[in-house]
Amino acid sequence: MSPPLNRINSDERLPAQADVVVIGGGVIGVSAAYHLAKKGLSVALVEKGHVGGEQSSRNWGWCRQQGRAREEIPLAREALRLWEDMQNDAGVDAGFRRTGVLFLTKSKDELAGWERWAAIAREQQVHSTVLTPAEVAERMPGNADKWVGGLHTPSDGRAEPSMAVPALATAARKHGVTIHQGCAARGLETTGGRVSAVVTEKGTIRAQSVLLSGGAWSSLFCRRHGIELPIGLVNATACRTTPAPEITSGALGTDFYCIRRRLDGGFTLALRNRGTVELSPDLFRYARTFWPTYLHRRNGLKMSFGKSFFDQLMRGTSWSLDKPSPFETERVRDPAPDMSLVNAALSALIKSNPELKDIEIAEAWGGTIDCTPDTIPVISPVDALPGFFLATGFSGHGFGIGPAAGKLAADIVTGSTPLVDPEPYSHKRMIDGRRLAPVSPF
Numbered sequence: 001m002s003p004p005l006n007r008i009n010s011d012e013r014l015p016a017q018a019d020v021v022v023i024g025g026g027v028i029g030v031s032a033a034y035h036l037a038k039k040g041l042s043v044a045l046v047e048k049g050h051v052g053g054e055q056s057s058r059n060w061g062w063c064r065q066q067g068r069a070r071e072e073i074p075l076a077r078e079a080l081r082l083w084e085d086m087q088n089d090a091g092v093d094a095g096f097r098r099t100g101v102l103f104l105t106k107s108k109d110e111l112a113g114w115e116r117w118a119a120i121a122r123e124q125q126v127h128s129t130v131l132t133p134a135e136v137a138e139r140m141p142g143n144a145d146k147w148v149g150g151l152h153t154p155s156d157g158r159a160e161p162s163m164a165v166p167a168l169a170t171a172a173r174k175h176g177v178t179i180h181q182g183c184a185a186r187g188l189e190t191t192g193g194r195v196s197a198v199v200t201e202k203g204t205i206r207a208q209s210v211l212l213s214g215g216a217w218s219s220l221f222c223r224r225h226g227i228e229l230p231i232g233l234v235n236a237t238a239c240r241t242t243p244a245p246e247i248t249s250g251a252l253g254t255d256f257y258c259i260r261r262r263l264d265g266g267f268t269l270a271l272r273n274r275g276t277v278e279l280s281p282d283l284f285r286y287a288r289t290f291w292p293t294y295l296h297r298r299n300g301l302k303m304s305f306g307k308s309f310f311d312q313l314m315r316g317t318s319w320s321l322d323k324p325s326p327f328e329t330e331r332v333r334d335p336a337p338d339m340s341l342v343n344a345a346l347s348a349l350i351k352s353n354p355e356l357k358d359i360e361i362a363e364a365w366g367g368t369i370d371c372t373p374d375t376i377p378v379i380s381p382v383d384a385l386p387g388f389f390l391a392t393g394f395s396g397h398g399f400g401i402g403p404a405a406g407k408l409a410a411d412i413v414t415g416s417t418p419l420v421d422p423e424p425y426s427h428k429r430m431i432d433g434r435r436l437a438p439v440s441p442f
Helices: 027-038 073-090 108-123 133-139 161-174 215-224 281-285 287-300 307-315 339-352 398-414
Strands: 020-023 043-047 101-105 129-131 149-153 178-181 185-191 194-200 203-206 209-212 232-241 251-253 257-261 267-271 275-279 301-305 361-371 378-381 388-392
Touching (some): 020 027, 027 073, 027 161, 027 209, 027 388, 073 161, 108 149, 129 133, 161 178, 185 215, 194 209, 215 361, 232 339, 267 339, 281 287, 287 301, 339 361, 378 398, 388 398
Parallel strands (some): 043 178, 209 388
Antiparallel strands (some): 185 194, 194 203, 232 275, 251 257, 257 267
């Protein structure tokens, strides 16, 4: 079942040309289109389904610096500022609020890791407080569990996935971006060894620069053009509850369940570090690259052969651009939720917080996370194909850091001074043979 999502209208006329074509209407693509247009460029955004329809509306709605890898902290910090700016520019509520993020733990070792992280974050102007058991009890007076401590970042925020990307798209359109939904990009045309156009199901758009922000579809698109992009797909489950007492105004993470307060008075609820790896021919191709990641995360993962495995085996990765592509076959990825995870999360939440004993699950949904081997996104030019750029592989972090990731992508596309150091996000690191292992602390 798809979660609720505000919908926007499409621009009817596909432009014959644009300075930049952005492929993908999630939070990253929309944010990048916004920042490109603010630089004075003509921008066309094409989306095979509808804006925000995949993981950008299916995530938890956390906008956090807390727990980000050292390499991601600057991007996460800038994203919070841009969430506020872009929401104000749109004139439409994206649900963004700075209400803080709180993590709780029963592990002394984990708490010690949080103390080390807080010291690193402080060097980058992110101020988090390590909490004692007494301070946790003061913040969570009705909680029945015994915690050894916590970590709180008051400057972190939350936003409503059902509202956010459509709101940001409204802001992008104000600056001249044209948005074309139900318009799959089939592939690229090249001239003289560089990008010259995007072929869509509705026609061809001439462009000297193309940014692919295709999430779960990015690796398949790249393979069509002989570009290596190791991305694994993990199907995750989340749900929303009926209205409930406000045990937290922000987001709360524990060793088992995680929640985020919603504007409708309920919570978005999920289990921490749980998901189903979708086995695909591409994943087998990159199995060695992903092996360290699998060893690190295997306790929370299931394995599954999905329909896409057999589709890719039968179809291959070299479809013709003048015929329907795989991106037209599946407009919106809508994996079924794992109800065993939903029921386990609800039981744990109520056991830990008895005052929530009357809440129920209002709706559950699945989504697909595009993961890189080191859990750091790719925001980068592709050296093998001038004019082609990537902003993908956000490994479950894309919603929160989306506005800043889009700004960095726009800077890279235009050769501007980058918002943050782009080196950690290079495509080159994915294909040069270096060992890639997860770097996200928690």
